[in-house]
Amino acid sequence: MALIHPTAIVDPGAQIDDSVSIGPYTLIGPHVKIGAGTTVGPHCVIEGRTTIGRDNRIFQFNSLGAIPQDKKYAGEPCELVIGNRNTIREFSTFNIGSPGGGGVTSVGDDNWLMAYVHLAHDCKVGNQTIFANNSQLAGHVEVGDWVILGGFTIVHQFVRIGAHAMSAMNAVLLADQPPFVMSQGQPAQARSMNYEGLRRRGFSAERIAAVKAMHKALYRDGLTLEQSRERIAALARETPEAAPDVALMLDFLARVSPQRGIVR
Known part of the structure; x- marks a missing residue:
């Protein structure tokens, strides 16, 4: 049996590995799949067609798999897919995809996503990234591997951020940021490359x-x-x-x- 707290509500249709831990007062919907070794803290809501891989650490007060904040969304069977070994800190919100963007919001492996991170519909996050507190991605944003977003970074919809790039605190990205580039400002400007x-x-x-x-x-x-x-x-x-x-x-x-x- 999975380690499910008696106050948690897990729909019988959810597919939960026996080694998963689920904290008090957490709600798990009928289309959710959670892989081995993942821990889910208290007071989380995981809903929609959400698939979560192995050995993730999901802290308290997270909302994963809610419908997109898109007026055009009409209940289509879109998804949120999260890979393996990710850390998702408190008060983060990851939405499912939308029909206009391929229908899938995805997060890769080994990412460190701090408190209050928002991933809107159809975002694609690679591997080994770090999103500092309050990093906010609008819809259809693509983030490459090893990217670091400083605290309170805001990314406009459809913007792409290349691998190994980095943003400073409070950056506002309105244009694509190429690989290796470090940016700063509102709107963000290229300052250097991420040599260190x-x-x-x-x-x-x-x-x-x-x-x-x-x-x-x-x-x-x-x-x-x-x-x-x-x-x-x-x-x-x-x-x-x-x-x-x-x-x-x-x-x-x-x-x-x-x-x-x-x-x-």
Whole structure:
């Protein structure tokens, strides 16, 4: 039997692994699935078509799987999918997806999501991210692996944040933030690259030098976005070790909307 407190209300249709722990006064809906080793604190509501993987720590007072804050939503069977080994702190709200955005809100593995984080419908969060307190994502936002959002960061709908990027406290992101970039301000502007974070993740000096060259091409040499892409593509030939980092940047820039652009 799962370790379910007697005051918790778990619908008989929910699929709960025997090793799951559920705290007092928590409500679990009929379409919820929770994997082995996950703990759910007291006073949580987990509803909708929500799938939660293994070994997650969900603290008290969370709302996961509620319908999207979208007037067009009409009860369609959309989902929230959460991976493995995530920490979700107090008072966070993750909504299911919407038909207009693919129908799924997703969170990957090994993320650290602090108190009062909001993930609106159809957001896609990668792996190994850190969202500080009160980080707020509007609908359809995409966040790459290893991203760090400072406290009270606000992200506009449809904005994309590339892998290894970082925002300062109180940043307001209205445009796409490329991989490796550090941003600050309202609206957010590019300040530097996340060099210290890359060093901590084991990036070699050659790879970090290539990231510096990408920053120079994007922000220091007065190039257009297309000219920057051409300059960045050449780095893969000059520094073969950095070829995956260059490919990551080029893939991100290829999908930038001309209307939205990138943080500058």
